[in-house]
Amino acid sequence: MPYNKSTIWHPFTQHGIAPDSIHINHAKGAYLYDKNGQRIIDAISSWWVITHGHCHPHIVSAVQAQAEKLDQVIFAGFTHDPAENLAEKLIRHTGEAFDHVFYSDSGSTAVEVALKMALGYWENKGQARQKIIALEHGYHGDTFGAMSAGARSIYNRAYDPFLFEVEHITVPVSGQESASFEMLERVLKANKNNVACFIFEPLLQGAGGMNIYSPEALQTLCTMCRREDVFLIADEIMTGFGRTGSFLACDKAGINPDILCLSKGLTAGFLPMSATLCTRGIYDAFYSTDKSKMFFHSSSFTANPISCSAAVASLEIWENELVQSRIDEISNSHETALKDFKARTDVENVRSLGTMLAFDIKAENSGYLSTIQPQLYDFFLRHNILLRPLGNTVYMLPPYCISKEDLEEIYETLHLALDSLRDERQQCAV
Numbered sequence: 001m002p003y004n005k006s007t008i009w010h011p012f013t014q015h016g017i018a019p020d021s022i023h024i025n026h027a028k029g030a031y032l033y034d035k036n037g038q039r040i041i042d043a044i045s046s047w048w049v050i051t052h053g054h055c056h057p058h059i060v061s062a063v064q065a066q067a068e069k070l071d072q073v074i075f076a077g078f079t080h081d082p083a084e085n086l087a088e089k090l091i092r093h094t095g096e097a098f099d100h101v102f103y104s105d106s107g108s109t110a111v112e113v114a115l116k117m118a119l120g121y122w123e124n125k126g127q128a129r130q131k132i133i134a135l136e137h138g139y140h141g142d143t144f145g146a147m148s149a150g151a152r153s154i155y156n157r158a159y160d161p162f163l164f165e166v167e168h169i170t171v172p173v174s175g176q177e178s179a180s181f182e183m184l185e186r187v188l189k190a191n192k193n194n195v196a197c198f199i200f201e202p203l204l205q206g207a208g209g210m211n212i213y214s215p216e217a218l219q220t221l222c223t224m225c226r227r228e229d230v231f232l233i234a235d236e237i238m239t240g241f242g243r244t245g246s247f248l249a250c251d252k253a254g255i256n257p258d259i260l261c262l263s264k265g266l267t268a269g270f271l272p273m274s275a276t277l278c279t280r281g282i283y284d285a286f287y288s289t290d291k292s293k294m295f296f297h298s299s300s301f302t303a304n305p306i307s308c309s310a311a312v313a314s315l316e317i318w319e320n321e322l323v324q325s326r327i328d329e330i331s332n333s334h335e336t337a338l339k340d341f342k343a344r345t346d347v348e349n350v351r352s353l354g355t356m357l358a359f360d361i362k363a364e365n366s367g368y369l370s371t372i373q374p375q376l377y378d379f380f381l382r383h384n385i386l387l388r389p390l391g392n393t394v395y396m397l398p399p400y401c402i403s404k405e406d407l408e409e410i411y412e413t414l415h416l417a418l419d420s421l422r423d424e425r426q427q428c429a430v
């Protein structure tokens, strides 16, 4: 096993088998360019963060201007225009459903903040609640609280003894709705007045395998929680900012959460940042002349002015450009492409929601599945497309600026990849 030359330890990477990292030099729109000038289509928006496209000129100039004016300032006792403007815009763009915005620096920390807000609310009310409900197969980040709320798997096995207990409910995917409702009913009954919150990725579970479930099912779960005064925490870190076809997945689902977590697309993927939005009632539970009731949470880079300016610029693009129609075009294109994938016998669960298209590759044995992922990843890269299947789930989630031609090229390459797997399997059979 040749030892890696670089001193960098990459995320989600087994360096003992991983090939050398691809060295990216610059990016523009839907494209990444490597050191040799090779163009790669970024069909997964660089891990779901890039919304409008790489290096959008409006964000570039906003960030440049802000960098010359104010780099960073402590956010306890101080404030600044980019943070104030962003909060005002976020509240407006989310339909005035929230009253307060708490900034942090990543999706995971936005989730930690959300959980701490919900638990802290009940503590401050003198009616401490101990339980958190989440969905099976959920992903909320890699810090300990977020891992606890997420699915238990090989990804967190080593840490399992240190994760706190969370009640995981069956996902109400098509056909599983009543199992999900019954399970929630049981958990709520067994934990009367003791459930602080229900955290979920609305309509689309990302890392758990691009699982889709219906607005009606989510509405039912939310109504059941509301009856028991259980706070609803929508983790829209991946679904937010247009991914599911509407600005928020909650808009499409017709639900009003108490707490909303935003990150990835918040700055259009330009800089790291997150926000946790909450209702007046939650804020008020911490609002007091008693210092011990304040919200005990902070991170050093809270509301970094340059990140805030990127987020403001991104929302200006939402206000001034035809972002929604770009999203609609991608959705329509996916709808058409679905038919050809549905006609294949080697894939199942062909699905799309907004800008996401996915299918699962059928396999007779699970050993086969474990080799499929790296094989496909390499295949796509050889075709100069960045796609990173989740196990046997192949999906695309492009930036909104992607051209019709590039979408077609991606669909075509997906078919080619499936054909090559099929041919290989046939060869093994003879």
Ligand SMILES: *Cc1c(COP(=O)(O)O)cnc(C)c1O
Binding pocket: 106, 107, 108, 109, 111, 139, 140, 141, 142, 201, 206, 207, 235, 236, 237, 238, 239, 263, 264
């Ligand atoms: C990516 C993601 C997170 C974690 O965000 P990080 O910025 O990687 O910490 C949390 N929830 C969901 C739904 C995500 O997709």
